Amino acid sequence: MVELKVNGRPYRVEVTENELLVDVLRYRLGFMGVKQGCGEGDCGLCLVLMNGRPVHSCLIPAWRADGSDIVTVEGIGSETSLHPVQRAFIDQGAVQCGFCIPAAVLIGKWLLDRGLAGDRETVRWAYRGLLCRCGSYLRFEEAVAQASRGG
């Protein structure tokens, strides 16, 4: 039995030994915003914030998330009240195929939370672990810059 908070709400889930956090989040709890692109920690699409830090949820056994506080893209804004990073992603045209966008938005939020969003080089390196085949990297940088300027 694992107890964890996702987007502020507590959950109790029975998990098996080999079950991964990504699968628990997606298929047990329904957070489909968490994506998967390789299952090996290379692409970064399964990124979530765990206790405030970005992690690859495909590399984390579910039992290790016991007691942790998880944030997925579903937890940071809504249609009527978008997070500034979400707003900026739309404004800057950052969405192409969309598949890496949940992870990219979370990285942006983390940068903003940490007060790192103003430095271009830091932002660039923060996205190093996320593969976007559409090549939206410069859009991500522009969007984070916009959000850091306050929208």
Added chain:
Amino acid sequence: MDEETIKRFEQILKAREFYVVGKKVARVDALDAVLGRPMYTTDLLTSKALYVRAVRSPHPHALIRSIDSSATRSVRGVVDVITHREIPGVNDAGSLTSDRPLLAVDRVRHYGEAVALVVGEDEVSVDEGIAAFRVEYEPLPAVFDPVEALKPDAPRIQEQGNLINHVKIRKGNVEEGFSASDVVIRNEYRTPFMDGVPMEIEVAYAYPEPDGTITCIASMQNPFDVYNKVTKVLGLPPEKVRVIQAATGGGFGPKSDESPIDVAAYAALAAYRNRRPALATFTREEAMAVQTKRHSFRIVNETGATSDGRLLAWRSTLYLTNGPYYSKGHLVIQRATFHCTGPYEVPNVWADGYAVLTNNTLAGSTRGFGAPEAHFAAEVQMDVLAEKLGMDPLELRMKNMLRPGSLTATSQRIDDDGLVRCVEAAARLSRWTERRREHEQFNRANGRYRRGIGIALLYHGNTLGPEGEDYAVVHLSVDERGKVKLQTGLTEYGTGALTSLAILVAEALGIDVRDVELLRPDTRAVRNPGPTVASRTTVIGGRAALDAAAKLRAILDPIAAELLGCRQDELVYRDGKVMVAGDPNRSISFRELVRRAIGMGLELKVEGFYKAPDTKWDKETGQGAPYNQYTFGALVSEVEVDLLTGAVRVLRMTAVYDVGKAINPLGLKALIEGGSIMGLGHALTEEFLLSDGVPVTLGFQGYSIPTSVESPFEIVQEVVESEGKIGALGAKAMGEIPVVLPMASIANAVAHAIGYHIKETPLKPSRILEALEELGIAYRP
């Protein structure tokens, strides 16, 4: 509706100021994406599904002696095993040519070819079942090199032989052209297999409906290609199969070819035989092994010019290395050969393009469709020639580039000045001359780094042309709230093209883009619109969308005119209203007008259609007009080469494209940046390596695609609008285009930095270091 009416409608649209077209509009699907709403295939699973995966060949070429699935069947959780014998319909999964079985019969022709399917309750039992599956193979002689494969004693991969297409260009008299030349150069260029690698792995989810219909939801570019093959494989009547495209996390070509057909057929077979929902997908490594690759090319270019830099003769020999099945190889060689001289006027051209089957893994369409490879060979060749002539590379290009009145290699007459405008803008924006001088100055310091600037020019024959029937269908309907529903079998997979269709419809009906709702592509709800390939959605699909909008207007105009007491040609649709020209107080809201129409019993449901004119060229000489219009472009790259490590950094790119008409500027900006970065990967790191047909660069650690830190710091952009003949409002094809030039442009910049042209991609550190050693300029601290 007749062609004349449509033309008039488009002319009226073009004549006035645009309200939506060309304005900054957010993507229609951006909100769902940033909120992480479920929209991709595996987000939509409604119930526990069976899992399906293939047993795959470890051999590049072998006979299948025997198959034993008994151990597999006894694995706990395995519920079904499917070989070619269990296929109820026809064992045919080839996307265009029926040469590729879904499941091998008595022979495998590439590593990873599917032999059987194992269906189980979950992934673990399926994997155990696959491990327990026994196949006895008898390896056959295999061939991997295209030139070897053309020899008479080479192993025959398919009955008809290994040469699947020979494309010819015969223009003028090439021998005379070479005799009259002051300078003749000859070089060989090579590019490796590459992988489009969409981030979402191929996936399909199929389930039986109560009436026996098999519905399949999947990630793909072409729902109708998938539908046709799944129907054939299942042997069901057409109305018993339904295919719906889920949001698709990247296409790049592979998702228009073979692998989406495979996963859909796997899931559909499992669902059909077991009467339960089934999910088929790949692991990342499996996807990289079996999805169609960008073909490997070997191109020899021989070029003759006068001492003042006028091109006189060009001879190209192109070898395209295909996998063992056609896929799109026979068409890719055609596009590559037609574009073999680059965008230059050459009076005498002789070209032979050969597409050759080999036992490498599957290759097929990948963004650019042979154009990136042809441009790499042509544009590096132009730089080598410039050096030989002692000319500035830009000057040599300007002297020979396609201008209004020029004839291409196929003797097609160019009417517009798109290329001229692109080149002038790129030279100005990049400050070509000053930057070139600055970099040369920098290099004189003889430090660890060298810098360079390079340019490449593009022409790209638009849409399908000789590659297929170039038509599209778009359906529109309007509900009582005044919301316009747009549905088509053309698909969105990243380029933003469906947002462009929504923009065109909004423009034509004078409504907000947000009042155009996109419904999912569904083979039961729409007519086959042709494939979503060849950058044709905005260009051709846009015309169909405008046709549909015109048909709605034909229903609404008489009612509005009567209500407002004016003539139909006085009506203006704008800002959600329909008003009388010059008298905006006499107006009715679009919504109210729609309500009245529906109240009168009219059905606001139309089907828009457009078909581009057929293109004509002679097969023996390649002469004619294979494409209806051309996109043009120029890309300047600036690089820094580390003489110690051989690493290349792209500092800045300047990209100028003639888009005909910018329908969706925000989308274009992302597309041009993103394609440039994908192309940067092609130039510097990407090569899909096989060792005797067995892939060695599987997974993202083996196959390296660009990340944020490899991206240029800046991509300066400008678009030129030189109206195209057939595109919606003059739009030209753009989806694939930004990926065409980076290989050539970056290679030329590297050559400027180090003083030598490397003629094989990728320009990886080991290859650069080799060149530096040879040149004696490797840096030793």
